[in-house]
Amino acid sequence: MSNKQAIWDGELEERASPSPLLQAWGWGEVQSRAGWTVERVRLAGGAMASVQLRGLGPVREAYVPRGPVPASPEAVSALVDWARSAKVARIMVEPEAPLEFGKVMGERGFSRAAAVQPQHTRILRLAPPDQMLATFKHGRRYNIRAGERRGVVVEEGKDAAELERQSAAVERRESIHLPARSYYQLLLDQLPWCRTYVARHPTTHEALAAVLVARHAGRAYHLFAGRSGVHPELMANDLAWWAAIKAAANDGCRDYDLWGVPPPDARPEHPWHGLGFFKAEFGGEEVTYAGAWELVLSEAGSRLIGLEKKARGRIRGLKRNIS
Numbered sequence: 581m582s583n584k585q586a587i588w589d590g591e592l593e594e595r596a597s598p599s600p601l602l603q604a605w606g607w608g609e610v611q612s613r614a615g616w617t618v619e620r621v622r623l624a625g626g627a628m629a630s631v632q633l634r635g636l637g638p639v640r641e642a643y644v645p646r647g648p649v650p651a652s653p654e655a656v657s658a659l660v661d662w663a664r665s666a667k668v669a670r671i672m673v674e675p676e677a678p679l680e681f682g683k684v685m686g687e688r689g690f691s692r693a694a695a696v697q698p699q700h701t702r703i704l705r706l707a708p709p710d711q712m713l714a715t716f717k718h719g720r721r722y723n724i725r726a727g728e729r730r731g732v733v734v735e736e737g738k739d740a741a742e743l744e745r746q747s748a749a750v751e752r753r754e755s756i757h758l759p760a761r762s763y764y765q766l767l768l769d770q771l772p773w774c775r776t777y778v779a780r781h782p783t784t785h786e787a788l789a790a791v792l793v794a795r796h797a798g799r800a801y802h803l804f805a806g807r808s809g810v811h812p813e814l815m816a817n818d819l820a821w822w823a824a825i826k827a828a829a830n831d832g833c834r835d836y837d838l839w840g841v842p843p844p845d846a847r848p849e850h851p852w853h854g855l856g857f858f859k860a861e862f863g864g865e866e867v868t869y870a871g872a873w874e875l876v877l878s879e880a881g882s883r884l885i886g887l888e889k890k891a892r893g894r895i896r897g898l899k900r901n902i903s
Contacts, residue, residue, distance in 0.1 A: 702859050
């Protein structure tokens with residue numbers, strides 16, 4: 581860890597506990613290699629923000645995931661002042677703050693926007709593994725114990741290639757888009773602590789499921805997961821998740837963010853209904869954040885960025901049709 585990184589992450593910890601992973605130095609390093617320019621800003625009044633920037637020529641948009649830190653009315657006002665001085669055309673902010681904080685955002689001229697990060701999640705308070713397992717719902721306990729009896733082996737490592745293979749199976753089944761191997765590799769390389777957990781068949785050693793977990797400031801984050809869907813009787817997916825949770829508890833983490841569930845009032849037809857049910861069986865507390873908020877500071881610049889994004893979207897769609 582560099583001296584700059586240690587100072588930045590240490591100052592974040594002084595302002596929030598736990599400090600958000602997406603405001604950490606390492607997350608900025610990931611995004612700087614994924615197409616963003618990152619500015620780490622110390623705002624007037626003492627708040628901090630890792631700001632992601634991109635644009636078309638001199639016209640820029642800014643994105644602040646899970647920031648500023650701390651999430652306070654004064655910090656948001658200071659962030660807006662910074663954005664104006666930096667001549668940003670528009671800024672999107674997703675503060676790590678409760679739902680009620682949306683009133684603060686509205687009072688400062690922000691409008692609601694489509695969320696980039698999960699607005700709703702479930703966070704497990706970690707404890708000794710035997711104690712935690714006893715709190716899981718019956719179905720989840722049964723599957724974990726069955727997988728253990730049937731000899732599923734889980735390997736901790738940095739296997740971006742296997743995570744991509746397992747994710748590709750999910751993409752085919754669910755018709756969703758997940759990151760490429762290169763992004764998983766960035767996370768594994770640039771975050772101070774990031775691992776994969778790959779569950780394998782007890783005799784053939786075939787990979788059956790994989791998850792990717794990052795840790796920061798005492799919290800573990802279950803960022804990505806995939807499973808092939810073969811040999812469901814082995815409960816390999818349950819074992820991969822349990823291995824990651826158990827390892828975080830054994831290594832002294834305080835809690836574990838399952839990173840995304842449907843809204844509390846979601847109906848069964850919600851696309852995340854099954855995933856939400858699966859995660860709920862691990863227990864924990866549902867948390868709802870304020871969501872994403874956008875402020876336009878230059879109408880002309882914002883329109884230009886919007887046109888450029890639509891063009892990129894059409895190109896991506898054309899490539900998918902060609903392939």
